[in-house]
Amino acid sequence: MHGVATYNSIGATYADTRRPDPRIAARIHQALGGAATVINVGAGTGSYEPPQTVLAVExxxxxxxxxxxxxxxxxxxxxxxxxxxxxxxxxxxxxxxxHHWSDLEAGIGELHRIARQRIVILTFDPDINRRFWLLEEYLPEAAALDDTRAVAVERLVTLLGGASIETVPIPHDCTDGFLAAFWRRPEAYLDPEVRAGISLFAQTGDEVLQPGLARLSDDLASGRWHQHHADLLDREALDAGYRILVADL
Structure with a gap:
């Protein structure tokens, strides 16, 4: 499965740059409701696991x-x-x-099978995510690659048999370095260690990324980025498309 290869390659620095953000953690733990036992599927390094987690699947x-x-x-x-x-x-x-699963239907079917009461999924809406300034303005080729694996929220809701959808705004100082975490800290995307912990970068060759990153570097040096994105500089949080889906069984 391509997801395993990706995470075997990015795994070395993952725990350094992908530290759970307490505000996102609170939203996830709230979504789990009164569940006394939780299984974390696609668990990675264990980010956001609540104390009642009994098993991780990875x-x-x-x-x-x-x-x-x-x-x-x-x-x-x-x-x-x-x-x-x-x-x-x-x-x-x-x-x-x-978005890393090779057979989405089978994976959702397994969540249904192993859970008694509730399924909680944190995902992103690709229609909103692809409009994120980094992808839209600097890395449209990488965004096109991302589109090949992105999962529409509506498709997930259908496979779950219905679910509530909650928006998860990303705080400007988010400690979890996923793709949109640095929306107000653009220079972070020029840091190879930050990029090493983001699967989109890990899956995209440097030859695709470098022209856009060079333009970002130039725009930061000239002040053009800050002029163009002045509206972001005073914002505390941004909706970059991240969503929590909650399905009661």
Whole structure:
């Protein structure tokens, strides 16, 4: 599965640049409601796992090796085929992972099978995400690649059999370095270590990225970026398309 290869390659710096943001964590934990037991599918290094997590499911051994001491045990398996009994936990959650799954229908089917009460998914709306200034103005070629794996929110809702959709605004000082986290800190995208923790960059060759990043560097040096995006500089948070889906079973 291409997602495993991606995370085996970016996994080395992932825990450094992808530290859970407490405000996003609060939203995710709230979405889990009263679930006493949670299984985290596509768990990565364990970001945003609540204390009631009983098991993590993750195909990349590089990622699971970086789980903090005291984390829930991790099972090396893919979302599409989880070797667990039906109704194994009150809730199943899948955070910023569904766009890496090779068979979305199978993965959602497995969430349905292992969860008794609720499924919580953190994802992004590709229609909004692709309008993010970094992609639209500087990296349209990378955005086109992202479109090949992005999952429409409506499709997820349908596969879940219905779900509520909550907007997750990204704070300007977000500590979790995913793609849109640095929307008010554009110079961060010029840092190779930051880019190494973002799957879109890891999956896109440098020859595609470098022309756009060079233009961003020039626009930051000249002040053009700050003039063009003056409206962002006073904002505390931005809707970059991130969404929490909650499905009650």
């Amino acid at each position: 195909p990349s051994s590089v990622m699971t090796a970086q789980r903090p001491a005291g984390s829930a045990p991790a099972l090396e398996a893919s979302a599409e085929s989880i070797p667990l009994a039906d109704d194994s936990a009150d809730a199943a959650m899948a955070l910023l992972t569904v």
